[in-house]
Amino acid sequence: MEKNWEKIQRGTVEIIAEAELKEKLKSGKPLRVKLGVDPTAPDMHLGHTVLLNKLRTFQDLGHQVIFIIGDFTARIGDPSGRSETRPMMTEEEILKNARTYQDQVFKVLDRSKTEIVFNSHWLYPLGLEGLLKLAGKYTVAQMLERDDFEKRYKNDTPISIVEFLYPLLQGYDSVAVRSDIEIGGNDQKFNLLVGREIQRDFGQPPQAVITMPLLEGTDGVRKMSKSYGNYIALNDTPTDIFGKVMSISDELMYKYYELLTDHDLPAIKAKHPRKAKAALAEELTARYHGAEAAKNASCEFDKVFCNKDIPENIEQYTCGTGSIKLADLLVSSGLATSKNEARRLIEQGGVKIDGQKVAPQPDLSITIDKEIVLQAGKRKFKKITCKA
Numbered sequence: 001m002e003k004n005w006e007k008i009q010r011g012t013v014e015i016i017a018e019a020e021l022k023e024k025l026k027s028g029k030p031l032r033v034k035l036g037v038d039p040t041a042p043d044m045h046l047g048h049t050v051l052l053n054k055l056r057t058f059q060d061l062g063h064q065v066i067f068i069i070g071d072f073t074a075r076i077g078d079p080s081g082r083s084e085t086r087p088m089m090t091e092e093e094i095l096k097n098a099r100t101y102q103d104q105v106f107k108v109l110d111r112s113k114t115e116i117v118f119n120s121h122w123l124y125p126l127g128l129e130g131l132l133k134l135a136g137k138y139t140v141a142q143m144l145e146r147d148d149f150e151k152r153y154k155n156d157t158p159i160s161i162v163e164f165l166y167p168l169l170q171g172y173d174s175v176a177v178r179s180d181i182e183i184g185g186n187d188q189k190f191n192l193l194v195g196r197e198i199q200r201d202f203g204q205p206p207q208a209v210i211t212m213p214l215l216e217g218t219d220g221v222r223k224m225s226k227s228y229g230n231y232i233a234l235n236d237t238p239t240d241i242f243g244k245v246m247s248i249s250d251e252l253m254y255k256y257y258e259l260l261t262d263h264d265l266p267a268i269k270a271k272h273p274r275k276a277k278a279a280l281a282e283e284l285t286a287r288y289h290g291a292e293a294a295k296n297a298s299c300e301f302d303k304v305f306c307n308k309d310i311p312e313n314i315e316q317y318t319c320g321t322g323s324i325k326l327a328d329l330l331v332s333s334g335l336a337t338s339k340n341e342a343r344r345l346i347e348q349g350g351v352k353i354d355g356q357k358v359a360p361q362p363d364l365s366i367t368i369d370k371e372i373v374l375q376a377g378k379r380k381f382k383k384i385t386c387k388a
Contacts, residue, residue, distance in 0.1 A: 039097035047224035171198035245281035
């Protein structure tokens with residue numbers, strides 16, 4: 001029991017309430033462990049896997065995971081950590097993202113011990129009468145105890161009534177699936193505690209709550225998020241996963257080890273940081289793409305960044321001969337997402353042609369009269385060829 005408790009406790013921010021959870025575990029019956037995720041973007045990233053890994057720990061201990069895709073709640077948008085109201089998503093966007101989530105979660109979870117459910121299945125039938133009863137269980141004063149709501153209220157930033165409904169609907173999810181344990185990021189604490197109260201109102205034993213830290217992205221400052229451009233997606237190429245992990249700081253690397261692996265941290269800290277980081281990059285790449293792809297990504301990284309070589313198998317882009325603005329070429333070849341990004345890369349000295357840095361002139365024009373290798377940043381390459 002003690003060893004299992006150490007596995008459950010590892011990396012957590014808070015367990016509410018520990019005594020209740022230990023009693024549930026002592027019962028010996030398989031517990032229902034809930035995680036709800038709103039499909040607001042198509043890619044799941046390593047930040048999501050902090051929660052998925054904890055779910056997998058429970059599965060390995062014999063428990064059942066209930067993975068809720070919040071196709072209904074995604075229409076509202078979780079207000080956690082938000083300074084403004086989220087724009088509503090369309091049903092088409094939500095369902096498209098949901099399909100990718102269904103595929104990606106099984107890169108971590110055991111399919112045989114996972115139920116995937118959509119919360120629209122019980123929230124639509126709830127109806128207006130059910131919604132009004134649910135809304136009557138919390139006061140405005142209780143909602144304003146929530147940190148992000150309180151800040152917005154004090155700053156005269158609008159809070160929509162529909163946002164007040166979000167934690168109530170998420171709490172009702174726990175009733176619908178008869179959750180014993182709910183796992184979420186530490187920014188979700190208010191929502192998870194509402195779930196406990198709603199379960200009590202419906203005559204169910206309250207779920208235990210486990211909060212996990214938010215994983216910082218590759219910038220080492222903000223939480224991993226597609227909107228910040230600092231994420232490592234599960235569907236990234238092996239080269240990108242390996243390279244992005246190698247780009248993080250040594251300090252952040254140890255947090256990644258704690259939250260994304262089950263390695264003994266003192267043993268990891270005894271290693272040279274460069275070797276420890278390379279081992280982490282290879283392990284995470286192998287987890288989502290296989291050992292061979294991870295080994296190839298490691299060799300490619302060493303070739304490009306240690307030996308300063310140009311990688312093999314570079315994607316080709318064909319353009320016309322003659323003069324062209326370098327910023328335009330970066331965008332049209334896919335090495336930059338916008339002209340502003342392209343100009344910024346050039347100004348910062350982040351663009352090379354055949355291994356040589358170009359002058360930091362954002363309006364620089366070049367002549368294409370032969371095949372060249374164009375590099376943007378540390379990891380992006382394109383072979384530029386001329387039309388015949």
